[in-house]
Amino acid sequence: xxxxxxxxxxxxxxxxxxxxxxxxxxxxxxxxxxxxxxxxxxxxxxxxxxxxxxxxxxxxxxxxxxxxxxxxxxxxxxxxxxxxxxxxxxxxxxxxxxxxxxxxxxxxxxxxxxxxxxxxxxxx
Numbered sequence: 483x484x485x486x487x488x489x490x491x492x493x494x495x496x497x498x499x500x501x502x503x504x505x506x507x508x509x510x511x512x513x514x515x516x517x518x519x520x521x522x523x524x525x526x527x528x529x530x531x532x533x534x535x536x537x538x539x540x541x542x543x544x545x546x547x548x549x550x551x552x553x554x555x556x557x558x559x560x561x562x563x564x565x566x567x568x569x570x571x572x573x574x575x576x577x578x579x580x581x582x583x584x585x586x587x588x589x590x591x592x593x594x595x596x597x598x599x600x601x602x603x604x605x606x
Contacts, residue, residue, distance in 0.1 A: 487528040498601040501551040505597035510542035512590035538574035
C-alpha cells in the first residue's frame with residue numbers, strides 16, 4: 483500500500499486479504515481431514531495422497547498466520563508465500579482429483595489457489 487492508496491483500494495486489499503486467509507483456513511482443514519482418512523501404511527497412492535494433504539494443510543496454515551499478522555511483511559516475501567501456497571494447492575487438488583471421495587478437498591484447494599491469485603492482484 484502506498485501513500486496514494488485510495489479508501490476503495492484499501493478496502494479491496496483488506497477484503498481480499500481476509501478472503502485469502504479464510505480460504506487458506508478452509509483448505510488446511512479440508513486437507514488435514516482428508517489426510518487423516520488415509521492409512522499411513524496403505525498403498526503408495528494412499529501415502530502420496532496423505533503426504534500431499536498434510537503438506538497443503540501446513541502451507542495453508544502458515545500462509546493464514548502470515549496474513550493474520552499485523553507487522554509489515556515486504557511485498558516480495560508476501561508474493562512468494564502466496565505463490566507457493568497457490569502452487570501447492572493446485573498440485574494437491576490435482577492429486578485429490580484422482581481419488582473418489584476427495585472432491586470437497588480438491589475444491590477447497592482450488593478455491594484457496596484462486597483466493598491467493600486474487601489477493602496478489604491487489605498488491606500491484
